[in-house]
Amino acid sequence: AQSVTQLDSQVPVFEEAPVELRCNYSSSVSVYLFWYVQYPNQGLQLLLKYLSGSTLVESINGFEAEFNKSQTSFHLRKPSVHISDTAEYFCAVSPSGGSYIPTFGRGTSLIVHP
């Protein structure tokens, strides 16, 4: 079984400041890792994913996440946030073999202030 911990339920930050949203996981098997974003009253959208290869993955809107196997982490970062980044962010893991049922974290609300 897998578990995902997003330690911060809410992260307030000022516009153009850097941000890091933390995600730690535990699993007895290899996993694939995902970050999803949810804007108010909408469904989730895939932001980025790690399946294999380079441990640093990037999204088209400036976010990046780094898979750290030794620390079992997949933190999400952005060097300079915009007001439009205000949203709920979910970290998720799926076992890499067989089961297609992901485990989601409880989410982190990113609030960007002007």
Add this chain to the structure above:
Amino acid sequence: SQTIHQWPATLVQPVGSPLSLECTVEGTSNPNLYWYRQAAGRGLQLLFYSVGIGQISSEVPQNLSASRPQDRQFILSSKKLLLSDSGFYLCASAGQMTYEQYFGPGTRLTVT
């Protein structure tokens, strides 16, 4: 890519009334389908998932049921709604050999 349709977008129903939420998928065949419920501040709770027509697995005991009458149609139902059934319901789809999920816009259900 896949497109997930859900309706209705919002629904207000009295306690004890029936429920039917529909989800349809475009852009893929034979997807894995999922129903989630999202309560405020509590993340996503997986309710049901399906790997094929007529194949439904339930993750939690509850007042709800799911059906998959067609390859790209997934329905969430209840015979009698409870107050605790209120929430934001999300349908998701994933390719058979992929792991990332595509989500619909959701249905906000309020049971009064």
